[in-house]
Amino acid sequence: MTSVTASQEVHRTPLQRGLRQMLRRKVVVFSLFVLALYVLVALAGIFNLLPDYQERIGTGYSPPTTERLALILGTDVFGRSVLYKILAGTETAMLIGAMVPLIAVPIGVALGAIAGYYGGKIDALIVWLFSVISSLPYILIVLAISFVLGKGLIAICVAMGLVGWVGLCRLVRAELIKHREREYVLSSRLLGASDAALIFKHILPNVVHVAIITASLQVLGAIKSEVILTYLGVGIQDGASWGTMISDAAGELVQSIWWPLAGVVLAMFFVIYALNVLGDALRDALDPKLLDR
Amino acid sequence: MLAYAVRRVLYTIPVLLGVAALVFLLFHSVGEDPVRVALGTHATPESIAELRAQWGLDKPLALQFVDFLGQIVTFDYGESYNSGEQLSAMFAQGAAVSLWLTVPPFLIGLVINLVFGLLVAYYRGTWFDRLSTGVLIMTMSISYLVYIIGFQYFFAYRLELFPINGYEHGLAGVKYLLLPWIIILTVTAGEDVRMYRTMFLDETQADYVRTARAKGVGEPGVLLGHVLQNALIPIVTYTMVAVPFLVMGAFLMERYFSLPGVGDLMITAINNGDFPVLKGLTMVIAIAYSAMVLLTDLVYAWVDPRVSLR
Numbered sequence: 157m158t159s160v161t162a163s164q165e166v167h168r169t170p171l172q173r174g175l176r177q178m179l180r181r182k183v184v185v186f187s188l189f190v191l192a193l194y195v196l197v198a199l200a201g202i203f204n205l206l207p208d209y210q211e212r213i214g215t216g217y218s219p220p221t222t223e224r225l226a227l228i229l230g231t232d233v234f235g236r237s238v239l240y241k242i243l244a245g246t247e248t249a250m251l252i253g254a255m256v257p258l259i260a261v262p263i264g265v266a267l268g269a270i271a272g273y274y275g276g277k278i279d280a281l282i283v284w285l286f287s288v289i290s291s292l293p294y295i296l297i298v299l300a301i302s303f304v305l306g307k308g309l310i311a312i313c314v315a316m317g318l319v320g321w322v323g324l325c326r327l328v329r330a331e332l333i334k335h336r337e338r339e340y341v342l343s344s345r346l347l348g349a350s351d352a353a354l355i356f357k358h359i360l361p362n363v364v365h366v367a368i369i370t371a372s373l374q375v376l377g378a379i380k381s382e383v384i385l386t387y388l389g390v391g392i393q394d395g396a397s398w399g400t401m402i403s404d405a406a407g408e409l410v411q412s413i414w415w416p417l418a419g420v421v422l423a424m425f426f427v428i429y430a431l432n433v434l435g436d437a438l439r440d441a442l443d444p445k446l447l448d449r
Numbered sequence: 450m451l452a453y454a455v456r457r458v459l460y461t462i463p464v465l466l467g468v469a470a471l472v473f474l475l476f477h478s479v480g481e482d483p484v485r486v487a488l489g490t491h492a493t494p495e496s497i498a499e500l501r502a503q504w505g506l507d508k509p510l511a512l513q514f515v516d517f518l519g520q521i522v523t524f525d526y527g528e529s530y531n532s533g534e535q536l537s538a539m540f541a542q543g544a545a546v547s548l549w550l551t552v553p554p555f556l557i558g559l560v561i562n563l564v565f566g567l568l569v570a571y572y573r574g575t576w577f578d579r580l581s582t583g584v585l586i587m588t589m590s591i592s593y594l595v596y597i598i599g600f601q602y603f604f605a606y607r608l609e610l611f612p613i614n615g616y617e618h619g620l621a622g623v624k625y626l627l628l629p630w631i632i633i634l635t636v637t638a639g640e641d642v643r644m645y646r647t648m649f650l651d652e653t654q655a656d657y658v659r660t661a662r663a664k665g666v667g668e669p670g671v672l673l674g675h676v677l678q679n680a681l682i683p684i685v686t687y688t689m690v691a692v693p694f695l696v697m698g699a700f701l702m703e704r705y706f707s708l709p710g711v712g713d714l715m716i717t718a719i720n721n722g723d724f725p726v727l728k729g730l731t732m733v734i735a736i737a738y739s740a741m742v743l744l745t746d747l748v749y750a751w752v753d754p755r756v757s758l759r
Contacts, residue, residue, distance in 0.1 A: 288467035291735045291742070295700055299719060300475040383592045384701055388716060402594050409602045421595050428590040436586075 171365070174441030184437045187430035194246055194427045201247030209240035209396050217408075220415050230415035233408075238416050242423045244396035249379045249427070252313055256378035257371040259317025264324030265367055269355050271325070272332025282329070286322045294319055295388075298381075302390040309392055312385055316378055324370045331363040365442035372438050376431040379424070398424055450750065457746055461739050468735045469521060473514050476728050504530070517728065521736075526729035531721050536729050539714060544733075546616065547699050547710035550626055554633040559688065562638060566645025571672055573650060582643065589639035597705050600632050614707040629702045648683045652676045682752060689745040 168176070178184055200206050212235040213226050220230040220238075229238040271282035289297065301315035302308075335341060336359065344358050379398075385391040386399025398420050405417035484492075484500050501507045505516055520526045526536035565581075572578050605611045611628040652658065653676060661675050700712035707713070711730060718726035 284463060284467060287464045288471060291464055291468050291739050292471070292731065293734055293738070296715070296731050296734070297475075304475070380592060383594050387594050388700065388704065389720070398592075399594075402592060402598070406598045406602075409598060410606065417595070417598070421591060424592060424595075425587075425590045429586060432586045432589055 171442065178437045178441040181437065183433055187433040187437075190426050190430040191434065194250055194430075197243055198247045198250035201244060206243050206247070207237075207240050209236055209244045211236065211240075213237050217411075217413050229419040232404075232416055238419045241396045241401060241416075242398075242419050245398040245401060245420070246423065246427075248309065248392060248395060248397045249382065249424075251309065252316075252382050253375040253379045255313040256316045256320055257374040259314065260320035260374060261324060261367055261371050263317075264321035264370070265328050265360070267321065268325040268328025269332055269360065272329035273336055273351070273355055273359070275333075279329075282325070286325055289319060290322050295384075298385065299388070299390055302385070307390050307393050309395070312382065312391055313378075316381060320374055320377075324367060327366045327370065328363055331366060332359060335359045335362060365438075368442060369435065369439050372431065372435040376428060376435065379428065379431075383424075453750055454747055457743060461743055465521075465736065465739060466518075468739075469518060469732060470514070472728055472731045472735070473517055476724050476731075477510070477513075520729070521732055526732075527725050529718075529726050530723045531718075531726075536725060539726070540711070540730060540733055542618075543709060543711040543714045543730075545618075546622070546708055547703070547712065549622060550629055550702060550708060550710055551633070551699050553626075554630040554637075557630075558634050558637050558641065561634070562641040563645055563684070565638075566642045566649060567672055567677065569642065569646045570649035570653070570676075571668065573646075582646075585639040585643055588635065593636055593701060594705075596632050596636055597701065600628060600635075601705070604628060604631075614705070616706075616708045625706065625708070629706055629708070632702070644687055645680075645684065648680045648687070649676055651683075652680045655679070682749070685745060685748060685752070689741060 197206070207226070213224075214231045214235045214237075216231060216233050216235045218227065218231045218235070221227050226237040226239060229242065232238055232241065267282050267285075271279040297319050298312065298315040301318060302311040305311035305314060332355075341354060341358055344354055349358070382391055382397060383399040383402055386397055387403045391397065391399045401416055401420045405420070408414075408416060484497055484504070484506065498507070505513060508516070524537055526540070528534060529536060529539065569578050569581050601613065605613045605628060612625055614625070616622055616625050649672070653671075657679070658671055658675060661671050666674065699710060700716065702708065703710040703713040704716055711734065714726060715730055717723070718730070
């Protein structure tokens, strides 16, 4: 490495350095590619560009053939294409994966920042609130909330989001407590920075890695939870979802009809694998404790 | 230490009050009117009023909440709307099944995964490490439900090694639990081993490890004598935090294998609108969980002299 690039290296923030290091690994790039592909399918679904999965394209339970693309994963009980159903399920899964962190992360960061920065009574109140929520089994709250809001996609997203902020709030609060007495914060305060400016401009950029890592884990958790909630009867009721397909598969397997299950498992495997790898890579890249190894 | 313990125990009271309020509100705003569900469409206004009074639903909400608090303190949650059974008896029976289902694999998994985690950390950077990490991420990328369906189909239906589902109380129940245990162990291995590996590796960067190496302690000695001890603190926390996920797994498992545990009671109650069961069970689980957290904190303060007892 020449001295020029070395000096450039110095000017990068730890965040940029971490991300660059991360992108040098092939498996990370591959995972990003996989994730992009799934997002693309989901976007196509949102704009109604996916083929209609409700259409009957063959006889019921015909095994996979390579004659037509639609039949490559066989058909379900009504003769609908398993591939098209999986694509429609991808849209649902990605929507859930996007919505849960969109609800949970802002709440977690805001409450965590307020509690950690101000301390005192408001801190006690927020700590009490997350102690209460985390004393209840997660699945019970989600079940209860989805019963209040009615079953379906929106309900489970809101339910998971309203429960999911707790862990992040705890982490952000701890970071804020650590940072609020640091010299850089004290000196900015001395220069007349307001509380809001201190929190948003000075402290939060230093704890943003916590939010990013948590969000990446939440995407994964949300997609996995959808399957379980749907099986337990509070998940997706109408429309295609991976959860419904997996729930149906138990009865089909006994009749030696393996392809609907195999298709969903594969579809889910790739995206969860990619998210797992990305979550790990983000943690390695962004956690300051691990940065200078 | 004693003052800290007392304060910590006292703090669970406002938390449990909050839980009680939340549970009460949630299950009072949820679903249909239990009285109408129970009496069906042919109910007369008189019979509705009578049942409402019998279940204490005619009182103001605040009084009903006080009743609920009384139930919690005395551990007498009344009777199920559906079967009329005593709830405390139902819970005790369900809890026995659920604990049978979750605790043995939890303990076995703890030992296996810790040993495996230590091994992977010891051989960090080698092909063994990379292969295990790769395989473990793959096992984590398959849904819990798929493991259950697949294992039941393959091991119970095709190979007939285990009963397909069912349960018997007492020791005879073990043969029904073996397959769920294997599934729980398989599902939790990936996350746990990788977490323990990270924790061990975090510790291997510490100064005391360098000191130990410098004074000539061998690599196994460093890992077992120094790293393991220091990593125990994050491990205790992580393990305790994982306990609520046991509940989620238990729900799914009990539902699928028809095991009459707490999760199965719960889902049945949800489907039937059986509110006393829902409220009572949620409360019991929350109390048990709070007790676990309390225990972790106390163990934590006792084990780690760095924890300040403010």
